[in-house]
Amino acid sequence: MSDQLPNWNDCAAKSAILDFVARVTNENGPDFVPPTERIATFDNDGTLWCEQPLQVQFFFGRERLRIAAEKDPTLKERQPFKAFLEHDMETIKSLGMEGFFEVAAFAHAGMTEDAFIEVARQWLATARHPKLGCLFKELTYLPQIELLRFLRANGFKTFIVSGGGIDLIRTLAEEAYGIPPEQVIGSSVRTRFEIREGRSELVKLAAIDTFDDRNVKPQNIGLHIGRRPIIAFGNSDGDLAMLRYVRTGRGPRMALLLHHDDEAREFAYDRNFQVSPLADALDKADQYGLTVVSMKRDWRAIFEASTRPAAALAGKAG
Amino acid sequence: MSDQLPNWNDCAAKSAILDFVARVTNENGPDFVPPTERIATFDNDGTLWCEQPLQVQFFFGRERLRIAAEKDPTLKERQPFKAFLEHDMETIKSLGMEGFFEVAAFAHAGMTEDAFIEVARQWLATARHPKLGCLFKELTYLPQIELLRFLRANGFKTFIVSGGGIDLIRTLAEEAYGIPPEQVIGSSVRTRFEIREGRSELVKLAAIDTFDDRNVKPQNIGLHIGRRPIIAFGNSDGDLAMLRYVRTGRGPRMALLLHHDDEAREFAYDRNFQVSPLADALDKADQYGLTVVSMKRDWRAIFEASTRPAAALAGKAG
Numbered sequence: 001m002s003d004q005l006p007n008w009n010d011c012a013a014k015s016a017i018l019d020f021v022a023r024v025t026n027e028n029g030p031d032f033v034p035p036t037e038r039i040a041t042f043d044n045d046g047t048l049w050c051e052q053p054l055q056v057q058f059f060f061g062r063e064r065l066r067i068a069a070e071k072d073p074t075l076k077e078r079q080p081f082k083a084f085l086e087h088d089m090e091t092i093k094s095l096g097m098e099g100f101f102e103v104a105a106f107a108h109a110g111m112t113e114d115a116f117i118e119v120a121r122q123w124l125a126t127a128r129h130p131k132l133g134c135l136f137k138e139l140t141y142l143p144q145i146e147l148l149r150f151l152r153a154n155g156f157k158t159f160i161v162s163g164g165g166i167d168l169i170r171t172l173a174e175e176a177y178g179i180p181p182e183q184v185i186g187s188s189v190r191t192r193f194e195i196r197e198g199r200s201e202l203v204k205l206a207a208i209d210t211f212d213d214r215n216v217k218p219q220n221i222g223l224h225i226g227r228r229p230i231i232a233f234g235n236s237d238g239d240l241a242m243l244r245y246v247r248t249g250r251g252p253r254m255a256l257l258l259h260h261d262d263e264a265r266e267f268a269y270d271r272n273f274q275v276s277p278l279a280d281a282l283d284k285a286d287q288y289g290l291t292v293v294s295m296k297r298d299w300r301a302i303f304e305a306s307t308r309p310a311a312a313l314a315g316k317a318g
Numbered sequence: 319m320s321d322q323l324p325n326w327n328d329c330a331a332k333s334a335i336l337d338f339v340a341r342v343t344n345e346n347g348p349d350f351v352p353p354t355e356r357i358a359t360f361d362n363d364g365t366l367w368c369e370q371p372l373q374v375q376f377f378f379g380r381e382r383l384r385i386a387a388e389k390d391p392t393l394k395e396r397q398p399f400k401a402f403l404e405h406d407m408e409t410i411k412s413l414g415m416e417g418f419f420e421v422a423a424f425a426h427a428g429m430t431e432d433a434f435i436e437v438a439r440q441w442l443a444t445a446r447h448p449k450l451g452c453l454f455k456e457l458t459y460l461p462q463i464e465l466l467r468f469l470r471a472n473g474f475k476t477f478i479v480s481g482g483g484i485d486l487i488r489t490l491a492e493e494a495y496g497i498p499p500e501q502v503i504g505s506s507v508r509t510r511f512e513i514r515e516g517r518s519e520l521v522k523l524a525a526i527d528t529f530d531d532r533n534v535k536p537q538n539i540g541l542h543i544g545r546r547p548i549i550a551f552g553n554s555d556g557d558l559a560m561l562r563y564v565r566t567g568r569g570p571r572m573a574l575l576l577h578h579d580d581e582a583r584e585f586a587y588d589r590n591f592q593v594s595p596l597a598d599a600l601d602k603a604d605q606y607g608l609t610v611v612s613m614k615r616d617w618r619a620i621f622e623a624s625t626r627p628a629a630a631l632a633g634k635a636g
Binding site: 036039113114117157159166167170174180181182183184188190191193195198199200202209215216218219222223224225226227228241244245247248 | 354357431432435475477484485488492498499500501502506508509511513516517518520527533534536537540541542543544545546559562563566
């Protein structure tokens with residue numbers, strides 16, 4: 001059989017993945033799982049694509065806030081908007097992911113869902129990483145794209161469960177990961193249903209509906225999926241509840257934790273990352289039965305060789 | 319081509335469905351819709367299965383309440399529980415669907431999601447309709463099962479969007495309709511994530527998260543699906559917002575409204591049904607571009623001939 005995970009090195013993590021998938025798809029084995037129950041959930045930021053120096057949604061939210069501040073200049077003097085508009089990174093980082101999301105929600109309030117999708121799509125088509133120069137959408141991890149494809153080829157349904165804004169990820173996930181909008185779960189705002197010029201619309205409000213992090217991740221899996229996944233993959237303590245929820249289910253279960261330990265080819269960080277740290281999950285990985293994946297040791301390539309991040313990050317190291 | 323909707327009579331509604339599906343699947347035509355955007359949403363109670371004299375969830379909720387009242391006899395003296403336990407139908411009907419759901423939510427509070435699924439599965443396997451004598455799960459409409467299958471054969475993804483409790487429908491939908499849990503949207507309660515004896519669990523709370531009716535249906539479609547469906551099917555004013563949301567989207571869209579006008583083979587009701595009436599949607603069907611389906615005129619059979627409802631209801635008419 002040809003190697004379906006060519007950008008995973010021959011390592012314990014890869015063996016564990018191949019072994020798990022072989023067991024759950026073996027109709028005559030004791031660990032067989034019917035295709036309809038083969039659910040896999042992946043975090044997005046830092047698990048499927050790069051989240052350094054900040055999650056991509058931050059750059060999108062700041063752009064939208066800049067436009068909002070043209071209409072309402074008082075935003076330039078009010079926190080936390082002021083910090084975002086002035087690139088005050090210390091203040092921004094101290095707000096954390098939930099703070100980002102609240103600012104973004106404020107900046108999008110009053111837009112219809114359809115208009116938001118259009119704006120997000122246009123932004124993602126051309127927006128570039130401020131330091132690496134590549135398109136944000138080129139920052140997806142090649143070994144993970146392979147893994148998602150490998151799981152689907154084995155009857156899995158793949159989902160994203162992200163702390164990021166659900167609508168922004170949905171505009172990207174189908175093209176980038178092969179994951180349709182209805183298989184994306186994320187943070188969301190409330191909407192109002194209204195008729196505008198004879199057309200029914202969903203209008204985004206500034207009120208948070210759900211901030212999809214920590215315990216809320218399994219809760220939203222319950223709401224959106226309605227059964228316990230058999231594979232989960234994350235990279236921070238914000239994913240730990242989801243990883244434990246999946247790992248402690250009955251029958252064969254696998255929970256994977258990506259460790260960003262590759263300063264040369266990407267970034268090296270864990271408990272020091274202010275926005276979304278990794279500490280507890282790493283310290284207790286053995287106790288909780290998590291399979292730790294080292295980017296440095298376990299991944300042959302990180303990005304598509306033909307795209308800019310590989311070159312830019314190699315340059316960074318050189 | 320063989321008739322894939324054999325239990326639909328040759329009528330305007332059937333022609334409209336066949337024509338619509340032919341147009342959106344014709345790659346060279348002006349109305350082509352890529353498979354990934356072929357989303358169809360169906361109401362459940364009264365659209366996919368019988369809701370008379372009351373929705374099936376009522377009987378399940380009452381059974382759970384009876385068990386709760388064994389532990390806490392004070393429920394027998396408190397409204398609205400008293401009305402449910404004493405089969406006081408007038409009071410029960412006056413509470414409406416939301417009232418049912420609140421009582422059911424109270425009765426299930428403290429159960430884990432996994433335990434709930436197990437209890438619901440066991441109940442549905444044997445629970446019978448009090449008047450018709452058949453299993454509740456035999457009350458699904460044969461022409462709708464054919465339609466769901468026909469849509470999926472043409473690349474559609476089929477969803478349920480119901481005012482009923484999401485978890486109860488999920489235990490039934492895969493077997494009854496070929497719709498997996500993650501494609502069921504419904505009313506839901508909040509959950510608490512907790513660790514019980516080393517195992518992570520979602521515990522159901524008595525607090526309503528969403529009551530999925532009227533304007534909330536399109537709002538929940540936005541949350542769960544993230545794009546506007548191209549077909550929707552409902553049977554009451556509670557579905558009107560969803561039908562209009564779908565019908566007013568750009569490009570080819572179809573919205574269908576089932577009219578229960580078959581006293582002989584099922585039931586005849588619309589604006590007189592206290593729990594979930596049909597009036598506004600019927601009166602304005604033309605104005606809103608809704609395709610009205612008459613059970614009497616448009617459906618050859620209503621239930622599987624081999625199951626009890628057909629015989630029981632034929633007996634009722636005779």
